[in-house]
Amino acid sequence: MPQVSMTVNGKPASGNVEGRTLLSSFLRDTMGLTGTHVGCDTSQCGACVVHVDGDAVKACTMFALEAEGAEVATIEGQAAPDGTLNAIQAAFQEHHGLQCGFCTPGMVMSAAALLKDNPKPSEAEIRDYLEGNLCRCTGYHNIVKAIMAASGQNVGAIAAE
Amino acid sequence: MYEFEFERPTTLADAIKAMGAEDAQALGGGQTLIPTLKQRLAMPAKLVSLGAIDEIKGVCKADDGALCLGGGTTHAVVTREAAVDYPALAALAGNIGDPAVRNRGTLGGSIANNDPAACYPAAVLGSGATVVTNTREIAADEYFTGMFETALGEGEIITEVRFPVPEKAAYQKFEQPASRFALVGVFVAKYVDGVRVAVTGASEGGVFRWSEAEAALSGDFSAGALDGMAPPAEGMMSDLHGSAAYRAHLVGVMTRRAVVAAG
Secondary structure: OOEEEEEEOOEEEEEEOOOOOEHHHHHHHHOOOOOOOOOOOOOOOOOOEEEEOOEEEEHHHOEHHHHOOOEEEOHHHOOOOOOOOOHHHHHHHHOOOOOOOOOHHHHHHHHHHHHHHOOOOOHHHHHHHHHHOOOOOOOOHHHHHHHHHHOOOOOOOOOOO | OOOOEEEOOOOHHHHHHHOOOOOEEEEOOOOOHHHHHHOOOOOOOEEEEOOOOHHHOOEEEOOOOOEEEEOOOEHHHHHHHOOOOOHHHHHHHOOOOOHHHHOOOEHHHHHHHOOOOOOHHHHHHHOOOEEEEOOOEEEHHHHEEEOOEEOOOOOOOEEEEEEOOOOEEEEEEEEOOOOOOEEEEEEEEEEOOEEEEEEEOOEOOOOEEOHHHHHHHHHOOOHHHHOOOOOOOOOEOOEOOEOHHHHHHHHHHHHHHHHHHHO
């Protein structure tokens, strides 16, 4: 089997994979990083979103071998080593941006990608950006609130939908 | 997924060589092909990833003013880098799928697949673009030959697509709400020598030019010039999302909206 090597959350990671091994499988099964969730496995739900060389991608719709040499960031690398949540995670907790939590890793990684390019997104921009991240619990409202808060914006003005 | 051999060349020359293998299949961003493989609807012996070939990526301007997009350029890069030179094309790319899909999916991958509801075929045909492969140049009018069918031969790789930049243009998509593919999408582009109108999502034959609308708009570039016009329902797709007659009607509506949006 071919070998693949990449950097995951700043640390070198490598393993033997098949050509058909998905990046999500490599992260979960080889690396044991099960925070990257596989919901639909059809690239629709976004629970598996990770960053590859800084871009948000669906890890279930990319082969591990395509990430050869790449810098991969997953939900496990978001909090500080002592467990202190980052601003987005803390805002999700504070604003109750999750219920069952299954979609949350993807939501947090998508939110991080959005805020990197657009540090003060409007409510409409946040909703538009989360088009590929499905949540079946929250109705999205508190997720949007959390991302507004994480970007240092006032969340009081967001109307419930 | 069935098993396959995986190769990831870093030069076009190596990719062409790899594509010479029996049952080899090129892999662009994989946003359609990987789901297809998961459903076991394809079983290539070898996948040749084009993702590490820098020479087929990027956006540049040709001497004649045409905008040249590398076949391996992602939708996200087109959205950013074509925004000044060809805003209608950048806007189309920026509304395909969702942000994570746009970070992987490529122009070449989209038009090689030629999904009858994909957005890019409308821009390529509507702009009268030229599809450049490792062996030849193919005019858009000759390239799209039917649903999921193109003029590409075995092992041929799209290296670049050259878009002549119109005076004005716009794309309007009526989204199928679950998949966000175009239930009907219309690309309208006004050039010095006439108007082109390309329609995706509607026809059983894949993307097509609506010549009656082109003739009407070439004389008078206004939504009013298309009053009451729609292509015949015959030959339009019909499914649970919309009947053939509904799609034909939408073509008229979306074309008028595109003309208004083009300004």
